[in-house]
Structure formats: structure tokens, C-alpha cells
Amino acid sequence: MTAAEVAPLFQPIKLGTLTLRNRIFMSALTRNRAVPTNVPNDIMVQYYRQRASSAGLIVSEGILITPQGTEWPHAPGIWSKGQVAAWKKITDAVHEGGSVIFAQLWHLGRLSHPDAPEQKNTGLPVYGPSAIAARGGKFRFLPGEPGYVKPTAINGPMVLLDLYEKAAINAKEAGFDGVELHGAGGYLVHQFLDSTSNKRTDSWGGSVVNRSKFGLLVLETLIKVFGKDRVGIKLMPSGGFNDMGMPLDETIETFSHFISEADKLGIAYIALMRDIPYRDVEFDGKKRSTPHDIITTYAPLIKNAKFFANGDFSAEEAAATVKGMSFDFFFFGMPWISLPDFAKRIEYGKPLDNLLDINTLQGKYYASEEELKKGYTDYPAAQY
Template sequence: MAPAAVAPLFQPLQLGPLTLRNRVFMSALTRNRSVPTNVPNALNVEYYQQRAKSAGLIVTEGVLITQQGSEWPHAPGIWNKEQVAGWKKVIDAVHKEGSVIFAQLWHLGRISHPDAPEQKAAGVPVYAPSALSARGGKFRFLPGEPGYVTPTPIEDPTILLDLFEKAAVNAKEAGFDGVELHGANGYLVHQFLDTTSNIRTDSWGGSVANRAKFGLLTLQRLIKVFGKDRVGIKLSPAGGYNDMGMPLEETLETFSYFISEADKLGIAYIDLMRYAEVLDPVFDGKKRATKHDVVASYAHLMKHAKVFSNAGWTGEEAAAAVKDGKVEGVFFGMGWISHPDFAARLEHGKPVDTPIDFTTLYGVKDSTSEEEQRKGYADYPAAEY
């Protein structure tokens, strides 16, 4: 039996047709171990299977829907058959352990780089809503700190919608239980929403409804493939990361509209990322984010979708929020990195204080050895029970 302080997290939850055994979810975590060709491998299978033993729901690391110049080398994709086959092995392992897994579908938009190998291989520009570059930008396989480039405005955004739909088709073929649209952290969907990255004057920009259109149409494409009760979205209204963030009044108006409209589509859940200082860079001597209580500001707008949240939750805080009806499940990130049995540790009162090796967080540089790449990834020990 779970300690009383966290017991609410260990009540099952019905998510559409899926029964989640608990409400301790594993957030998308960029780990860069699909070495060397963006194809999930045996090490990825081991990593996810370890965590599937206790997680109620797993959302994969961001899965690239097309070849992009990501700052994260060796991030997995889902645009070809080899990747589908690789993910199928991961999914089979997760299901064997009794967990549920959604693919987080990811397009970087202006956060890509034209000099990155995958962007060169794709043979297309760095696309975004508008020709506005983000400040900052480190690329782990490019010398120095080249920064983000000025992107090419996408003339017809429906081309990108087609990519998302094809990725969903591939995800379904692989056997995923559902998909989560990455609408957070300054990537493509977020770029369309935010007026600091979208200054279009056509039907894809300007008004709140126009800026929300891309994300809502993407959700509709995913629903077309998976059905509404197997689709979720992750949002970060507070902004900050990747140079995002509008004034508070505009933020509240934009995200209140988007969340209300997404909820009307009947999707399974909306994951609301709270403000996180670690994701709030300093530009011109000040923080970038628009700090506000994200759960309190938007959860009441959700009449159909489950209210999930993310970013900086402790087990006891999350359990209290579930008990009080503020959220229905909570995603944890860092806790799952150094604790493959994170949910089981919470349930049995085991410590969750194993330090993370940040030198290997995003992979072992310049190595394609599986044994080397296991370091700081699949070699963290589980507790004894």
C-alpha cells in the first residue's frame, strides 16, 4: 500500500479506452540514444522497458516527424519504415510490463539549423511561421554556439499538417496506444500560437483564432488517424524556453482560446506545463517567461479532456492536487532519469534522491558504442523491494 501522502497517485485512471494503473506518468525526456541514424535501437528498448514496470503512462521523448536539424543529435524519428520497426520493439516491451505508451510528435520549426546533418539530408529550409529567429541556440555537434538562424516562412502550412498526419499513421502502424502533440517549449505549434514568433498577416496569423488554427488543425489530423480519445497535447503557456512568451493578458487570451477549442475536439488530455525556472533563460538581463499559475488559469476550461500537469511536481504535491481535483494525473521528468522505478519508489516510500549524471544526460559524445551510451541512461539501479 502506498504511503498515505501519495496514495491518491495510485488510483487507476480511465483514459478513453485505456486503463492506466496509476497517475504517475513519465514525461517526454530528450535522451539522444537512437544512435546513429534516428532509429530506435535495443538500448532504447531496455530503457523504456525498465520504466514501464511502474509508470502509469509513458510519453516518449520527442519523436521527429521529418528529418530536421535538431540541436539534439540521435533523436529518434518516425518518418520511415525502419523507425516504425524500431519503435514496435519498444512498444512491445512496454506493453509486456503492463504500461501504456504515447508517441510525442515533434517538429522543431525555427529551432532547427541548416548546417545540421539531418537538415542537410532533408534538403529543405528551416521552416517556421515567420522569418523571426529565436535568441540563444546551442548545437552539440556544431562548433561553438552558432545560435538559431532566421527561418524561412512556410508558404503553405498544410504541408506540415500532412507530415504530422503521416507520422500519426506510422505511429499507429508501430502500435502506439496514442499520440501527444508537442505544442510546448517554443517548437512549431507554439511558434504559431505566440505573437513573438508569428507575425503573419494571412489566415495563419494575427488574431487569436488564426494563430490557434495550426495547432487545432494538427490535432484534427491526429484524431483522423487515432480517434479523439487517443490524442493529447502538451502546452507551456508560461513560455520562456526557446525565446517564447507574450505579455500576460495576451498569454491568457491566447491559451484560454486554444485550450477551450482543443477541449471541444474531445481529445484525451491536455498536459499543462507549469512555470519552471530551469526553462526560463535570461535575455537582455531578465527572464523571458510570463509567470502565472498555469493550472489555476486554464484547468477550469477543460470539460472533456483530462487535466494533466508537468514541471517541478513533488510526489506529495502531485497527490494533494489529485485528491483536491485540481489535476487527474501528473507527469514527472527528472525523477525518471535516475530512477527507472520512480513510480514504485513513490508507492513504497523509497528515496528518490539519486543524483543525475549531467555529463551523460544527452548521450556520450562522439561514441556509437551501445555500452558507452548505456552510461547515465539504462544503468541507473532500481531500489530493492
């Protein structure tokens, strides 16, 4: 692409009171390097420092708000003082690099496993909106590589709001510029929204209004800590990850209501991830996702928040879309893994030529520091 063609991506823009230097953002990328205790380490500091050199905004990898038996061993958390201090090193590095960083707050809900060490240490069962197991999953670090199991239906969802509030308080202390609520991927907020995982008959389930209530209350909780212009949410209306997916009419009705109500809260942004066909899951010979055009369906509903896009966009597609004013910003994921200077390469017309090492995406469960660096901090920047 020519400099003129990519120019729309490099116009500074305001996000609340923050000024972002470009519209090429780094989305959350779980990399499992917080070995072995869910505490960010110095390798992670270097990883974020490298990418802060060119990203307009970085959203952290998913940060667990409480100990959970995740499929992703060594994902970082933010429930302890040690974790807060470790994240402070990362946010300082990002700010020194001239970028801005939001913490993605993550609760797995029914996608935890009771035999995973973190979950066992809590002495608590795996909770979901309803006692319905997700199909799929593979906990490779457990004997037999078991899949998801039937959760316990949470008795009082209000108690979960305290976890989000504490996580937000800790994120603020750690120096994050804001927080992003993880409302996609089949995790807890998504589970409450989707009628296939939420069969409750109380005020938390049934109608679209009731199923939306939990996620909206979480947003209000985060706003109490950070203020509305420092809170965003990630949603994936069309995606079938982790056994999600309602009929099309119900999907549009549910997400239209939720997006409209979230927008009324005055939050900074709503990030929508579009359907990615090759990553869709299939059960009984049927794809789980509900493909539809997220731009034409939901863009007219967003009156206050910035509208972000995510989902395997190319730089060319992103530039054309920003020029056409369909979206304000773009999140990119996979390119940031192998291209620590991804945005700068686009700006200066450098080739996107680092080969992605698929085998190192999620690291190793127990590994030396040198092994953890492979496919993580050892990708070279371009020559300028």
C-alpha cells in the same frame, strides 16, 4: 510520505478506453541515444522496458516527424519503415511491462539549423511561421557552436499537416497507444501560437483565432488517425523556452482560446507545464517567461479532456493536488531518468536516492554501446 498520503496517486483511472494503473506518468525526455541514424536501438528498448515496470503512462521522448537539423543529435524519428519497426520493439516492451505508451510528435520549426546533417540531407530550408530567428540555441556538434538562425517563412502551412498525419499513421503501425502533440517548448505549434514568433498577416497569423488555427488543425489530423480519445497535447503557457513569451494579457487570451477549442475536439488530455523559474531564459536582463497560475487560469476551461500537470512537482505536492481534484494525473520528468522504478518507490516508501549524472543526460554524439548505457540504463532499481 505514508502509504495513505500517496494513495491518491495509485488509484487506477480511465483515459478514454484505456485503464491506467496509477497517476504517476513519465513525460517526454529527449536522451539522444538513437545513434547514429535516428533509428531507435536495443539500448532504448531496455530503457523503456525498465520504466514500464511502474509508470501508469509513458510519453515517448520527442519523435521527429521529418528529418530536421535539431540541437539534439540522434533524436529518434518516425518517418521511415526502419524506424517504425524499431519503435515496435519499444512499444512491445512497454506493454509487456504493463504500461501504456503515447508517441510525442515533434516538429522543430524555426529551431532547426541549416548546417545540421539531417537538415542538409533534406535539401530544404529551415521553416518557421515567420522569418524571425529565435535568440539562443547552441549546436555543439557544429563548428563554432552556432545558435539559431533566421528561418524561411513557410508558404503553405497545410503541407505540414501531411507530415503529422504520416507520423501518426506510422506511430499506430508501431504499436503506440496514442499520440501527444508537442505544443510547448518553442517548437512549431508553439511558434504559430505566439505573436512574437508569428507575425503573419494572412489567415495563419494576427488574431488569436488565426494563430490557434494551425495547432487545432494538427489535432484534428491526429484524431483522424487515432480517434479523439487517443490524442493529447502538451502546452506551456507561461514558459519562455526558445525565446517564447507574450505579455500576460495576450498569453492568457491566446491559451484560453486554444485550450477551449482543443477541449471541444474531445481529445483525451491537455497537459500543462507550469513555469520553472530556474530553467527560464533571459535576454537583455529580462526573463522571457510569463509566470501565472495555470490551474486557476485554465482548469475551468477544460470540460471534456483530462487535465494533466507537469513541471517539477514533488510526489507530496502531486498527491495533495490530486486529492484536491485540481488535476487528474501528473507527469514527472527528471526523476524517471535516475529512478527507473520511480512510481514503485513512491508506492512502497523507498528512498529516491539514485544520484543524477548531469553529464550523461544527452549522451555523446558518437559513442560505443557501453558509453551510451552510462546514465541511461545503468541506474539501479530499489530492493523490494
